[in-house]
Amino acid sequence: MATGLFSSSSTRKRNGSAADTPIEDQLHEIREDIAQLVALIADRGVAASREAKGKARSTRKQAESDLQDLLESGEELLSDLRSRYADTERQVRRAVREHPVATLGAAAAIGLIAAALLRR
Numbered sequence: 366m367a368t369g370l371f372s373s374s375s376t377r378k379r380n381g382s383a384a385d386t387p388i389e390d391q392l393h394e395i396r397e398d399i400a401q402l403v404a405l406i407a408d409r410g411v412a413a414s415r416e417a418k419g420k421a422r423s424t425r426k427q428a429e430s431d432l433q434d435l436l437e438s439g440e441e442l443l444s445d446l447r448s449r450y451a452d453t454e455r456q457v458r459r460a461v462r463e464h465p466v467a468t469l470g471a472a473a474a475i476g477l478i479a480a481a482l483l484r485r
Contacts, residue, residue: 461468
């Protein structure tokens, strides 16, 4: 049996006794070395796969969290805009009720200015 990856056959070759070992034994050692290499590659592949899955899960959780934050801030912004619109509407209605003639005059003046600008 080989003690390490490609170790037993290379040790024999250095000692000059490679010719003494039958070809079947050498083939058996090569098969064992290849099996060890395949097992090592498979282990590294499994580890890389687990690491990639972990990173994908982490990225997905972060994206979901960021999306949720974005939706919440969008809802807050929409609510703020609605309240500002409602406040502005109330102020305009109050100004029209308090000063109807001035409001009508301002609207007429704005209309005349717009007509003059559009003629040019």
